[in-house]
Amino acid sequence: MKIIHKIEELKNILKDKRTLEIGLVPTMGALHEGHASLIKKSVEQNDFTVVSVFVNPVQFGINEDFDKYPRTLEKDAKLCENLGADIVFAPAVDEMYQDTKELTLVCPPYSAINKLCGKSRPGHFDGVATVVSKLFNITGCTKAYFGQKDAQQLFIIKKMVKDLNFNVEIVPCPIVRENDGLALSSRNSYLKEESREDALKLYKALKYAKELRQKGINDRQILCDSALKILEGTLVDYIEIVNPETFEDWQDEKEPALMLIAAKIAPTDTRLIDNMEI
Numbered sequence: 001m002k003i004i005h006k007i008e009e010l011k012n013i014l015k016d017k018r019t020l021e022i023g024l025v026p027t028m029g030a031l032h033e034g035h036a037s038l039i040k041k042s043v044e045q046n047d048f049t050v051v052s053v054f055v056n057p058v059q060f061g062i063n064e065d066f067d068k069y070p071r072t073l074e075k076d077a078k079l080c081e082n083l084g085a086d087i088v089f090a091p092a093v094d095e096m097y098q099d100t101k102e103l104t105l106v107c108p109p110y111s112a113i114n115k116l117c118g119k120s121r122p123g124h125f126d127g128v129a130t131v132v133s134k135l136f137n138i139t140g141c142t143k144a145y146f147g148q149k150d151a152q153q154l155f156i157i158k159k160m161v162k163d164l165n166f167n168v169e170i171v172p173c174p175i176v177r178e179n180d181g182l183a184l185s186s187r188n189s190y191l192k193e194e195s196r197e198d199a200l201k202l203y204k205a206l207k208y209a210k211e212l213r214q215k216g217i218n219d220r221q222i223l224c225d226s227a228l229k230i231l232e233g234t235l236v237d238y239i240e241i242v243n244p245e246t247f248e249d250w251q252d253e254k255e256p257a258l259m260l261i262a263a264k265i266a267p268t269d270t271r272l273i274d275n276m277e278i
């Protein structure tokens, strides 16, 4: 397995692999078993797997955690190698962007970003769509792997691929959780031991809402309020129920329902997200 830092070098390696199936797993590093599940799937389904490790400044707001985001490239590369990946692509910021202020952006439609994470993180999904487009063009991948943990991101990327005719198949991958239910996230490393109980409330709230639905409760207000009760002690950013196909507000009990939660966990103000079909 090779670690590549330069775009031209990666393009040169991939030039004579045009006839192969190339899988791309875009990540920001600090890899865990959630990322590993995407990489494993790509290795299974493709001739060649590229894992990108890039903390993308364009998707971070000014008061967000770009500077303190964990960077563990050496460890990440070992994991990728053990899983059978072929290349880790880890460019520096100035390799990907000559000037982030004068950058052509890929902007998802307002309807897709004016809710959930897009609403609380202005500009975030422009940054995501832009970097993912660049990675598609640089690698020429035929498949790309995204976790359902970032459900709105997955929805936006699928829409972007359709709207802009990218020749890439998007492969959604299920959320990987700890034994107690906590969704794996690179940001879990910010949590203090004593905040774990609060962090777990996202999963518990989703599970409870699912149980209520199974008991025949279909009132969105009751479902959200019941979940909110469990989230007491966290700072809830949003709790919503959408149709997972359209990401429109969930209206009708016959439609599938995806509940999504974002909440900050004290004392480090760690912002966690989670979701579940209920």
Ligand code: AMP
Residues within 6 Å of the ligand: 026, 027, 028, 029, 034, 035, 037, 038, 145, 146, 147, 148, 149, 150, 173, 174, 175, 176, 177, 183, 184, 185, 186
């Ligand atoms: P990130 O490094 O956080 O940008 O995540 C890179 C990819 O891994 C994204 O497609 C995420 O949705 C996915 N991912 C992160 N955490 C998990 C998880 N717990 N289960 C499944 N996929 C995940």
